[in-house]
Each structure stands twice: as C-alpha cells, then as structure tokens.
Amino acid sequence: MSQDKPSKELRLINPRPRTLIDRPTHFCPGCHHGIIHRLVAEAIDYFGVREKAIGVASVGCSVFLYDYMDTDVLEAPHGRASAAATGMRRAQPDKIIYTYQGDGDLAAIGTSEIIHTANRGETITVVFVNNTNYGMTGGQMAPTTLLGQKTTTTPYGRDFRRDGYPIRMAELLATLEGVAFSARGAVNKPANVRRTRELIRRAFEVQIKGIGLGFVEVLSACPTDWGLTPLNAIKRVEEELIPYYPLGIFKDKKEADHL
Amino acid sequence: MAKVVVIEARCKGCEICVSVCPRECLRISERHNQSGYFVVEFIGKEKCTGCAMCGEMCPDLALQVYK
Amino acid sequence: MKKLIKGNDAIAMAAIEAGCRFYYGYPITPQNDIPEYLAREFPKIGGTFLQAESEIGAINMVLGSAASGKRAMISSSGPGISLMQEGISYMSGSEIPAVIVNIQRSGPGLGGISPSQGDYFQATRGGGHGDYRTPVFAPASVQEMYDLTFLAFDVADQYRTPVVILADAMLGQMKEPLDTRHPPQRELPPKTWALTGCAGRKPQLLKSLYLGHRELEKHCWHLWEKYQKIIANEVRFEEVLIQDADLVVVAFGSAARISKTAVKDARKDGLKVGLFRPISLWPYPEKRLEEIAKSAKAFLVVELNTGQMLEDVRMSVGKDKPVHFYGRPPGADSLPMPVEILDQIREVYP
Numbered sequence: 001m002s003q004d005k006p007s008k009e010l011r012l013i014n015p016r017p018r019t020l021i022d023r024p025t026h027f028c029p030g031c032h033h034g035i036i037h038r039l040v041a042e043a044i045d046y047f048g049v050r051e052k053a054i055g056v057a058s059v060g061c062s063v064f065l066y067d068y069m070d071t072d073v074l075e076a077p078h079g080r081a082s083a084a085a086t087g088m089r090r091a092q093p094d095k096i097i098y099t100y101q102g103d104g105d106l107a108a109i110g111t112s113e114i115i116h117t118a119n120r121g122e123t124i125t126v127v128f129v130n131n132t133n134y135g136m137t138g139g140q141m142a143p144t145t146l147l148g149q150k151t152t153t154t155p156y157g158r159d160f161r162r163d164g165y166p167i168r169m170a171e172l173l174a175t176l177e178g179v180a181f182s183a184r185g186a187v188n189k190p191a192n193v194r195r196t197r198e199l200i201r202r203a204f205e206v207q208i209k210g211i212g213l214g215f216v217e218v219l220s221a222c223p224t225d226w227g228l229t230p231l232n233a234i235k236r237v238e239e240e241l242i243p244y245y246p247l248g249i250f251k252d253k254k255e256a257d258h259l
Numbered sequence: 260m261a262k263v264v265v266i267e268a269r270c271k272g273c274e275i276c277v278s279v280c281p282r283e284c285l286r287i288s289e290r291h292n293q294s295g296y297f298v299v300e301f302i303g304k305e306k307c308t309g310c311a312m313c314g315e316m317c318p319d320l321a322l323q324v325y326k
Numbered sequence: 327m328k329k330l331i332k333g334n335d336a337i338a339m340a341a342i343e344a345g346c347r348f349y350y351g352y353p354i355t356p357q358n359d360i361p362e363y364l365a366r367e368f369p370k371i372g373g374t375f376l377q378a379e380s381e382i383g384a385i386n387m388v389l390g391s392a393a394s395g396k397r398a399m400i401s402s403s404g405p406g407i408s409l410m411q412e413g414i415s416y417m418s419g420s421e422i423p424a425v426i427v428n429i430q431r432s433g434p435g436l437g438g439i440s441p442s443q444g445d446y447f448q449a450t451r452g453g454g455h456g457d458y459r460t461p462v463f464a465p466a467s468v469q470e471m472y473d474l475t476f477l478a479f480d481v482a483d484q485y486r487t488p489v490v491i492l493a494d495a496m497l498g499q500m501k502e503p504l505d506t507r508h509p510p511q512r513e514l515p516p517k518t519w520a521l522t523g524c525a526g527r528k529p530q531l532l533k534s535l536y537l538g539h540r541e542l543e544k545h546c547w548h549l550w551e552k553y554q555k556i557i558a559n560e561v562r563f564e565e566v567l568i569q570d571a572d573l574v575v576v577a578f579g580s581a582a583r584i585s586k587t588a589v590k591d592a593r594k595d596g597l598k599v600g601l602f603r604p605i606s607l608w609p610y611p612e613k614r615l616e617e618i619a620k621s622a623k624a625f626l627v628v629e630l631n632t633g634q635m636l637e638d639v640r641m642s643v644g645k646d647k648p649v650h651f652y653g654r655p656p657g658a659d660s661l662p663m664p665v666e667i668l669d670q671i672r673e674v675y676p
Binding site for chain 1: 262273278309311312318324
C-alpha cells in the first residue's frame with residue numbers, strides 16, 4: 001500500500017521577537033543597530049522578563065530605544081545612562097535593568113558613570129555599541145575612533161599626539177571587581193551574530209543571577225558616516241575594527257562574591 | 260523546500276542579505292518602495308534551503324523565512 | 327568683498343581673525359560646524375583644537391588655556407552649556423576671560439534640534455552658582471555672528487570675564503553674505519595676571535576660594551564694580567522705525583529678524599510700529615527702553631520661548647504701558663511667519 005507523502009506546511013522560522021516593536025526604523029541602510037536591538041529583544045524574550053524589564057536610553061542614534069523595545073524605557077542625559085540605571089536598580093531590586101549606549105555616550109562623556117557603576121557591581125546589563133564615531137551628530141571622532149581614521153573632527157586622520165589612542169572598553173571594565181561579565185562581539189556576519197546573541201544573553205544572565213554587572217561591547221558598522229556602502233562597511237568591521245578590538249570574553253564570573 | 264518573503268516596505272536595499280545568501284537566492288530588484296529604496300527580491304524558489312542567514316542579518320526584519 | 331558664509335562658520339572664522347588659537351568642544355547639534363571648521367583650520371595656523379570627552383572636560387580645558395593668558399573659545403548648545411555652568415562660575419570668580427558660544431536648540435532636557443530662545447534665562451541669569459553676571463551678546467545675522475565674536479573676545483579680555491554669544495540653530499545654519507573685514511578692535515592691557523611661571527616675578531594665583539574674614543564679600547563687591555563698568559559701557563541695541571512708534575516690538579536674534587519684516591509690513595498699512603532689538607542681553611538696554619516707554623503707547627515682546635526676555639522688558643518699561651507677549655516656543659515647525667507677527671501687531675495696536 002503506497003502512502004502519499006503528506007504536504008508539508010511551511011512555517012515562519014525567524015519570527016520577530018515579542019519585545020521588538022513592529023515598526024520601520026530610523027536607522028540608515030546597513031546600520032547594525034537594527035541587528036543589535038533584535039538580539040537584545042531576543043535575550044529579554046529568552047528569559048521571559050519583558051514585563052520586568054526597564055531600559056535606559058542614551059543619546060545618539062540609540063536615543064529612540066523606546067520606539068523599538070516594548071518595555072518601560074527611561075531617557076537619560078548624554079552619558080548618564082548607567083547612573084540612571086543605578087538609581088533604578090536601587091529603587092527596584094526585582095526588575096531587569098538594561099542600558100543601550102553608543103561609543104560617544106559611554107566611552108566619552110559617560111566614562112565616569114560607567115566606571116563607577118561597574119565598580120559598584122550594579123546588577124544591570126550594559127549594551128555598548130561601538131561604531132568608532134559619533135553617528136547621530138554627523139560623524140565626529142569618538143574615543144573609539146581608530147588611529148589614522150578620518151572623521152569630521154579628525155579631518156587629517158586621528159593622531160595619538162593630539163587625540164590619544166582608541167579605548168578598549170571591554171578590556172578596561174574587565175579589570176573592575178564589580179564586573180561579572182565583559183565581552184566583545186560583532187554582528188557583521190551570521191557567525192558573529194550567533195556568538196553575540198550568546199554574549200548578550202549571558203550579560204542578562206549575570207544580572208538575573210545577581211552576580212554583577214553584565215557588559216557587552218558590540219562592534220557595529222556606520223555606513224553613512226564612514227562613507228562606505230553597507231557591504232564595504234561590513235568589510236571594515238572585519239579588516240580594521242576586529243584586529244584592534246578583538247572579539248571574545250574578557251571576564252566571566254561564575255558566582256557572586258560573598259562576605 | 261523553503262522560501263523567503265520580502266516585506267518591501269521595510270527593505271532599505273542595503274544588500275547585506277544578497278551577500279550572505281550561500282545560494283544567490285536574493286537580488287536587488289528594479290522596484291523601489293515608498294521610501295525610495297530599491298528593494299530586494301527573492302529569486303530562489305527552487306534553491307532556498309531555509310538556512311535563514313538572510314533573516315539573521317537583516318537589520319530591518321524585512322525578510323521572513325519559511326521552511 | 328563679501329562671501330556667502332554659514333553662521334556657525336562665521337563665528338569660527340572670526341575667532342581665528344580675533345587671534346583665538348585655542349578651541350575645546352564636544353559634538354552637539356546644531357553647532358558642529360564650529361568644531362569641524364576649527365579642526366580643519368587650526369592645524370594650518372598652529373592653533374589647538376581638541377575634542378574633549380565631554381563639555382565638562384572642555385570648559386575646564388578652556389579655563390586652563392585662558393588662565394595661561396590665551397584667547398580660548400568653546401561652543402555648544404543648551405544641554406552642553408548646562409554642563410559648563412560650573413566652569414563658567416569658576417572662571418567668573420577667578421576672573422578668567424573666555425568666549426562661550428551657545429547655538430540654541432530647543433529644551434528643556436534633550437528637547438529637539440530646532441532653533442529656540444529658551445536659554446535666555448540660562449545665559450543672562452547665570453545658570454551657574456554664586457553672585458556673578460555674564461555679558462551676553464545676541465547676533466541676528468551672519469555678519470553679527472562674525473562681528474560680535476570680535477566684541478566678545480575684547481569684552482572678555484578687557485574685564486576678565488567669560489562672555490556668552492547667544493545665537494540659535496537658524497542663525498547657525500543659514501548662509502548670508504559676510505564682509506570679513508575686522509570690526510574695530512580695542513587696545514587691551516597685557517595679561518600680566520596670567521599664570522606663565524614665576525621667573526622674574528612673584529608667583530601668582532588664580533582662584534575663586536575666599537575663606538578669610540569678609541574676604542569673599544569684598545571680592546563679590548569687586549566683581550560688582552566690574553559689572554557696573556560693563557553696564558555703563560557695553561550696552562548695545564538696534565532701533566528700527568522707533569521715533570514715532572506707538573507700538574514697539576521688542577525682540578532679539580531670529581525673532582527680531584522675523585519681526586522686522588512684520589514691522590515694515592505694518593508701516594505699509596499705516597500703523598506706527600517700530601522694532602527695538604537688544605544686542606546685549608546682559609547688560610540689558612533697560613535705560614533706553616525706559617526712555618522709549620515715555621513716548622510709545624504699548625509694547626509687544628516676541629520670543630521663541632514662553633516668556634523670558636519678557637521679564638526684562640516689563641522691568642524696564644514699568645507699569646504705565648502695556649507689555650504684550652507673543653511667544654513661539656521651540657520647534658522648527660513653530661517658527662512664526664512675519665504675517666503671524668503682523669496679526670499680533672494688529673491685535674495689540676493701541
């Protein structure tokens with residue numbers, strides 16, 4: 001007796017994460033913010049904490065976090081997101097607090113705040129998007145701008161004699177005791193997207209387990225201000241950013257300190 | 260077999276999906292959407308395996324992968 | 327010869343021409359043209375451009391270079407100017423000169439990036455702590471963006487005080503023909519107070535801390551005397567069709583540009599309207615306004631905010647004549663057209 005092969009219903013295998021609001025984004029074509037927002041939303045959904053999650057938005061292209069993440073969101077002044085997150089955390093010990101900041105916000109004006117938030121071991125998650133310039137304001141130098149890189153305020157290329165060296169935040173923060181997890185990922189190709197998904201998940205996990213601060217630096221393209229096509233911008237991430245900003249985990253504490 | 264549905268209104272023509280598809284199932288079309296972007300089109304009816312590399316990379320969630 | 331120049335660029339050009347070789351700043355819309363211009367040009371002439379980690383870092387870098395006796399400038403917009411208030415207070419107390427440019431965006435908070443005049447109180451009432459005043463000049467054209475920068479440096483150096491140039495996003499981003507000849511500059515005494523190392527002289531100090539018996543009181547009165555001199559000498563304003571005006575429109579900066587057209591249109595309709603445009607917002611031209619109030623019948627204050635300079639006008643005019651107000655707080659889509667101001671003029675015309 002022959003059996004007809006059952007016709008297989010095709011199903012959607014990459015549904016939109018619940019926490020990611022279904023709307024067009026303001027990001028430029030090929031900007032990696034879209035991918036990174038999605039990974040953060042996925043992590044929140046993975047742990048099922050959307051209704052306990054409170055995001056703190058920063059200033060930069062990431063300022064519109066509240067348009068995309070379906071959680072409570074607080075706007076913080078430029079650079080102060082981690083301080084605002086600290087205030088949130090102290091006031092609401094049971095919530096999931098996350099910040100989403102760019103390289104100007106966290107590594108320039110916000111250095112004091114992130115260092116002390118990390119040092120205090122605040123149990124929050126910090127997502128740090130590094131695209132080596134100030135995107136929203138038109139492409140000025142950031143602390144993460146590479147040596148020789150031309151930006152609108154380093155028109156002749158970044159020179160360490162005038163502007164110092166690019167800062168590697170993930171490694172810097174890993175030296176602080178209060179940091180439970182510090183890592184760097186990229187999203188310029190599918191394999192990196194998958195690895196970064198795991199990193200962001202872990203950064204939320206250390207908060208949920210009360211171990212300490214979870215920090216993920218994600219390298220990103222900025223095609224518009226780099227003056228590159230999205231595909232060439234991806235190449236730049238691979239060939240110029242990753243060699244200076246190595247991918248990997250710099251700290252991963254398994255359990256919280258105790259007296 | 261699998262297929263990809265393009266949400267044209269969301270596509271920004273960045274071509275990342277075109278470059279990551281291992282079987283050339285996507286290409287930029289000659290149509291543009293209301294935002295002025297030339298949108299991607301799915302041409303992999305017999306080729307697509309549903310690997311979803313395109314969906315993994317699309318910053319705008321403009322690609323729905325069915326398998 | 328005139329060149330078509332953007333307002334922000336005019337300020338940067340003027341700073342260079344006025345001998346400023348030290349600029350510290352931080353990116354913020356809508357003034358990025360200024361640091362970007364100087365990032366390009368300063369290396370060619372041995373000037374120092376440095377993008378600081380924040381406006382707090384930047385204003386203190388200005389403090390350092392100015393304390394060295396150099397002309398130093400910083401530019402920002404509302405939120406950044408807020409961060410600089412501590413530095414401005416310190417420079418006022420220590421009597422260190424500098425030029426601070428505010429290309430106003432909209433506030434409060436993150437606000438928006440379109441032009442407004444919401445920082446009038448911040449500029450003229452001194453957003454920083456302590457008993458100081460800050461001279462404030464408000465350009466209303468690209469030419470004034472240029473000319474008033476020279477003035478700001480001169481006033482800063484002559485009186486050893488920070489000086490604010492209060493412009494806005496519209497003035498910063500628009501282009502107009504600019505005459506790049508230097509406006510007249512002052513003879514200024516050498517900066518013998520500067521900290522340059524004590525070879526050949528006794529060590530010097532720049533500070534604002536005064537803990538001795540009634541020392542700070544004395545210092546504050548000393549500052550006050552200085553401010554009285556500024557009040558006596560540095561008031562600036564423009565009058566348009568004021569002599570026989572029954573209604574006087576009072577406005578500064580971009581609001582004045584728009585009002586000027588409305589005033590001229592009102593005259594075509596036979597209404598006796600004039601425009602009084604303060605250029606120095608501190609010291610405020612209160613004496614002149616008080617004089618005008620003797621013959622004018624009413625005033626209409628036009629501002630791109632919900633009423634700030636309005637208070638200075640009310641104080642100057644007194645109770646005898648009505649002071650009306652037309653405010654259009656921030657937002658690119660809420661900049662008034664001249665006809666809207668003309669409607670207001672008709673409504674309040676005495």
